[in-house]
Amino acid sequence: MQDTSTPPLQGLTILDLSRVLAGPYCTMILAQQGARVIKVEIPETGDDSRAFGPFVNGKSLYFSSINYDKKSIALNLKQPADREIFEKLLGIADVLVENYRPGTMEKLGYGWDTLHANYPNLIYGAASGFGDFGPYSRQAAYDMVVQGMGGVMSMTGQPGAPPTRVGVSIGDMTAALYLSIGILGAIYKRSQGGGAMKVDVAMLDCQLSLLEDAIPAYLSLGEVAQPQGSRHPEITPFQVFTTQDSNIVIAAGNDHLFSLLTQVLERPDLLENPDYKTNALRHAHVDVLQADIEGALQNRSTQQWIEALNAAGVPCGPVNTIAEVVKDPQVAARHMIVSIADPVIGNLQVAGNPIKLSSVSERMEHQAPPELDGDRDAILALLNGKD
């Protein structure tokens, strides 16, 4: 019987060959759930993202933001002595994670068929641009490429403006989330006597999973989704508006909320206007309605409107800059920014764990992002059964 208060993945070991973002973001999530993550890095340079700015005292904040609570060993998988160590690590690992282009692991002699024959309990999780099969399988992809190919970019931006990237790397990160789900399903299946398997996640595939109803809307009705600025494609008013001093998001998703909104705005005439009687009518008159609402919003600040709208129960919020996000009291209450004493950076502050569990206490102590090869002795000791 396991202790109910231990993190869900405690006792599991992840061997992590991945670099940059999709793989490391996946293994960070697994580390947050309690797994031990051992990064196996290339000697001399390590994970490519160690060279990505910005830096503090020469240590990458990009690398640090997604590699805390992991350990590092440097191994050259083309050298026999290092391959021997790697193979011993495979023997104690539950999961191998990598995000090379398909074919690379086979060239190293560590393709799935070989690994599965030699380590029948080892689960293998791979993220790549296009996955293990299909005409583009061997092509390289970056986040931007799949954001463009997968359709998300065609739905993002101001109408008529140039193509706009989602400001964060959702191409990589969505693949990391799906890879985490695939690996966890495989871990559960193995626990039920169902054997080990390889999980193959493609960044492009994951982009399609984000399209909501855009695929059937096109294939059944011929409607091609378009960028809408900040507006929702179906619901009105549901967008960003300007106030006296800045911007505000108001999401009045149904007739009741629209009625409450007109009360807070002290504009009962909007509720009586026949053009605004239903969501469909409001949507058809969205430009005029936006002007009406923004006219009413000009006499108070965003903060004042947020207080009034929240008091009435109308969903709303600010468009926060990062400087504002980090000061938000809800973010603090949820422990969503964690402080880590890093020997190089000093007080490193990064995003925390968004999965809150009733039986597991929030983890307040974290290991600093590892120096390259910084845990060699501890990792080699693991191989000798010393935990």
Next chain:
Amino acid sequence: MQDTSTPPLQGLTILDLSRVLAGPYCTMILAQQGARVIKVEIPETGDDSRAFGPFVNGKSLYFSSINYDKKSIALNLKQPADREIFEKLLGIADVLVENYRPGTMEKLGYGWDTLHANYPNLIYGAASGFGDFGPYSRQAAYDMVVQGMGGVMSMTGQPGAPPTRVGVSIGDMTAALYLSIGILGAIYKRSQGGGAMKVDVAMLDCQLSLLEDAIPAYLSLGEVAQPQGSRHPEITPFQVFTTQDSNIVIAAGNDHLFSLLTQVLERPDLLENPDYKTNALRHAHVDVLQADIEGALQNRSTQQWIEALNAAGVPCGPVNTIAEVVKDPQVAARHMIVSIADPVIGNLQVAGNPIKLSSVSERMEHQAPPELDGDRDAILALLNGKD
């Protein structure tokens, strides 16, 4: 010993009280991994998204895109007879999923403490705007609200343009992905004798998890992330460019790829230009470099450039509309659009399962999105032990 070829979650039952997007997207993912999902819907209207357009023969494509492979029963949880059925369903369920505002389940008499006392093996997964605790806990939130509050909107868009929403609902969908991960961790922990727990995921928290290095870049260096249009914040050239006929994404992420790019463009002078010697220099001169590259791109079409760049190994791709995405041969090879015979819609085509498993065959047959209460008899039969 389980069959290695069965889906990972086969044999698990999810009782799904959720509506609209975050909860239903989570339970769709669990269904794709093989779980049985029973939607418990409000009589008469059901899941709110049944009323969201666009429609085919009166059936919502929005609802259909995230509710296939699930079953439906309509229950009024304020009526004793229906509560009795619901409680029997709780007795056979492994996981309960809901996305009400915190406090709603307690009002129904089904809060976590009550459920855990009566159904000690039941795992409980909840997604809400702000989570179970903190000053905003009881406030409503929609996708737009957390996109604005969490900082992603402040990093998305063209410089100087109005705030821009990510064109898909990543506020809801990222929470659904994290909730799936939390539930799967809890399922594994329970399988190890670690008991059942509640998983509490907040949409706002998940937005912070997407910010890459923006939090430490601000808190360590005072750098506030800004919208960059289609450009990468650190790497150049890595953006959308115009060609003779449309747009192209080119992601030349290092010196070697930049060198290959100049060869394909037949512009060796760009490689020799001292302003473009390193990524840092290219980034400092990004406007001029964009003009140089676009000048060279004007004499061929996007498709011609993609062929030439792929042949040279430079990561690139089109900015596809949805009409183009659905015709992509890689999408077809990966079975990322599935066809479902729906009795109302006809041939429903929606996004498929992005998790590909070595031991589990791709599922080619799917159940149509359920009619409200459409599976009552089959679900009641389950309670009598008839599967």
